[in-house]
Amino acid sequence: EAQVTQNPRYLITVTGKKLTVTCSQNMNHEYMSWYRQDPGLGLRQIYYSMNVEVTDKGDVPEGYKVSRKEKRNFPLILESPSPNQTSLYFCASSKGLAGGPYTEQYFGPGTRLTVT
Amino acid sequence: RKEVEQDPGPFNVPEGATVAFNCTYSNSASQSFFWYRQDCRKEPKLLMSVYSSGNEDGRFTAQLNRASQYISLLIRDSKLSDSATYLCVVIVNTGGFKTIFGAGTRLFVKA
Numbered sequence: 001e002a003q004v005t006q007n008p009r010y011l012i013t014v015t016g017k018k019l020t021v022t023c024s025q026n027m028n029h030e031y032m033s034w035y036r037q038d039p040g041l042g043l044r045q046i047y048y049s050m051n052v053e054v055t056d057k058g059d060v061p062e063g064y065k066v067s068r069k070e071k072r073n074f075p076l077i078l079e080s081p082s083p084n085q086t087s088l089y090f091c092a093s094s095k096g097l098a099g100g101p102y103t104e105q106y107f108g109p110g111t112r113l114t115v116t
Numbered sequence: 117r118k119e120v121e122q123d124p125g126p127f128n129v130p131e132g133a134t135v136a137f138n139c140t141y142s143n144s145a146s147q148s149f150f151w152y153r154q155d156c157r158k159e160p161k162l163l164m165s166v167y168s169s170g171n172e173d174g175r176f177t178a179q180l181n182r183a184s185q186y187i188s189l190l191i192r193d194s195k196l197s198d199s200a201t202y203l204c205v206v207i208v209n210t211g212g213f214k215t216i217f218g219a220g221t222r223l224f225v226k227a
Contacts, residue, residue: 031213033215035215035217040124040219041219042203042217042218042219042220043160043203043217044217045214045215045216045217048212048213048214048215050212050213056212056214058214058215059214059216088157090159090160100147100148100207100209100213101148101207101213101215102147102148102207104150104162104165105160105162105215107159107160107161108159109158109159110157110158110159
């Protein structure tokens with residue numbers, strides 16, 4: 001089954017404790033992306049990757065890191081989480097046509113993160 | 117000003133009604149346009165792509181006006197199952213390709 005998986009689905013942590021949210025897709029997609037969703041603000045792009053070893057900032061990259069060492073995986077790293085990073089996080093992937101995500105983006109089920 | 121703006125609603129309509137959603141975008145480097153649907157904090161799912169020539173998928177019709185930087189979605193003969201949040205999405209060529217979501221329009225279809 002074609003899918004995007006994220007782990008963990010739910011996480012409660014404390015300020016300053018490094019964490020990683022994993023994202024994996026089995027569709028051989030070039031484009032992968034992380035979003036956070038907050039009430040009233042919609043989904044905002046954190047980072048995206050157009051292919052292996054190619055990453056770029058979205059609109060809200062501060063406080064986050066990513067890496068793309070393999071095509072299927074795109075982990076999101078919070079080196080020192082803060083309460084303002086409490087949010088619902090989605091990973092997505094898309095086949096890259098002409099380098100861009102011009103086709104459907106498939107989303108993972110989401111990770112609900114609470115930082116206290 | 118947000119790069120992609122939508123009327124947040126909510127829109128409350130009876131079954132069978134026709135409802136229209138609008139979306140405006142501000143970046144002239146916008147290249148691709150989509151409508152996604154999101155049910156109650158679940159992951160967004162593609163409803164349809166939007167083309168300049170307009171496109172239709174069953175009860176759903178999408179239109180793009182590049183000159184006015186405006187996108188629309190029309191839902192005819194609304195069903196209870198259409199109740200969801202509809203997200204306008206724009207891909208912007210910044211040298212890379214950023215994805216910008218509108219904040220969404222909430223639709224409630226009532227019996």
